[in-house]
Amino acid sequence: MPSIIPSLSSSPSPLSSSSSHQSLPSSLSSSSSDAATLQSKVQQLTKQVEDLTSQNSVLSKENAKYKTESASFSKKLEQQKAKEAAETKILEGMMAKVEENLLQSQARAHAAEKQVNALQQELAAARLLANRNVSMGVDNATVSEMRGQFLEVRSKAQLASSQLRQAAQDAEGHI
Numbered sequence: 001m002p003s004i005i006p007s008l009s010s011s012p013s014p015l016s017s018s019s020s021h022q023s024l025p026s027s028l029s030s031s032s033s034d035a036a037t038l039q040s041k042v043q044q045l046t047k048q049v050e051d052l053t054s055q056n057s058v059l060s061k062e063n064a065k066y067k068t069e070s071a072s073f074s075k076k077l078e079q080q081k082a083k084e085a086a087e088t089k090i091l092e093g094m095m096a097k098v099e100e101n102l103l104q105s106q107a108r109a110h111a112a113e114k115q116v117n118a119l120q121q122e123l124a125a126a127r128l129l130a131n132r133n134v135s136m137g138v139d140n141a142t143v144s145e146m147r148g149q150f151l152e153v154r155s156k157a158q159l160a161s162s163q164l165r166q167a168a169q170d171a172e173g174h175i
Contacts, residue, residue, distance in 0.1 A: 105171035112164035119157035126150045 130146050 102171060105167055109164060109167035109171055112160055112167050115160040116157060116164055119153060119160055122153045123150070123157055126153050 126146065126149055130150060
């Protein structure tokens with residue numbers, strides 16, 4: 001940065017000649033010394049201003065860089081928040097579906113239990129009837145018919161039992 005104060009030592013001064021300096025009064029000699037001191041201080045201050053201007057430029061560049069990084073991080077943070085919100089919504093939907101499937105499995109298991117109980121009651125009644133008929137001497141055709149009914153009831157009970165087991169396994173799988 002160019003100095004705005006003219007250099008005192010470079011300008012010709014009527015007092016700068018060595019012969020006249022010796023003959024000058026001491027007040028003028030002191031004034032010349034003060035000017036040199038001032039010139040030195042001006043040079044120091046000019047150097048400080050140049051250094052501070054350079055530092056300010058560097059700091060301004062760093063500040064701009066950090067502002068850009070901060071904006072980038074803020075944008076990434078907002079994107080991450082949006083992504084997490086979307087994932088949370090998806091997970092909540094999945095949980096609702098699992099809960100719905102669990103309720104359906106429980107309903108199927110409950111229905112299968114009812115069916116098993118009903119079939120067990122039918123089976124007990126058929127056995128009781130078969131025992132009564134045997135003791136009464138019912139003919140072979142009736143016994144064969146009852147046996148067929150008995151086997152049919154037994155088959156239905158086994159089917160209902162397997163459905164109940166499957167529903168229980170499905171329910172456990174969804175838990």
